Amino acid sequence: MESKEILKIANKVYPKIRTHYGLGKKEYPPIEVYRNIFARLSGEPDMEGDDPADAEFDRKTNKLFIYSDFNNSIEDVIRGVIHEYIHYLQSGSWMKRYYNMGYTYGNHPYEVDAKKAEEDWKLFV
Numbered sequence: 001m002e003s004k005e006i007l008k009i010a011n012k013v014y015p016k017i018r019t020h021y022g023l024g025k026k027e028y029p030p031i032e033v034y035r036n037i038f039a040r041l042s043g044e045p046d047m048e049g050d051d052p053a054d055a056e057f058d059r060k061t062n063k064l065f066i067y068s069d070f071n072n073s074i075e076d077v078i079r080g081v082i083h084e085y086i087h088y089l090q091s092g093s094w095m096k097r098y099y100n101m102g103y104t105y106g107n108h109p110y111e112v113d114a115k116k117a118e119e120d121w122k123l124f125v
Contacts, residue, residue, distance in 0.1 A: 003033040003068045009077045010066060013124040017085055020123065024089045029057065029064045036069045055080030057087040064088065074125065079118040086114040
């Protein structure tokens, strides 16, 4: 899916997602689209790597990123925005604390909550 199409979908559903889940402690994070996480971090549009991340919330910059290499449908985009928006609402210190307690991505309470929230995607179509 092309970056422009992804951004168009994200911008259409994002106001509904923000209204539904509410405002966090910081201002609403803007959404940016890149090919993949390596292209974003390196600044090189054609950069490749082995991380299949489809979206990401960066707490330091308060930005939500969507990666076009791994979003192939409207559903993918909406699920990604929801998942990362839920992370925006969650505590950064507890995110780290749970990992330090031994939780993994698959059973981390915040990841479980974000994954569950993705099921709401049809509300925003």
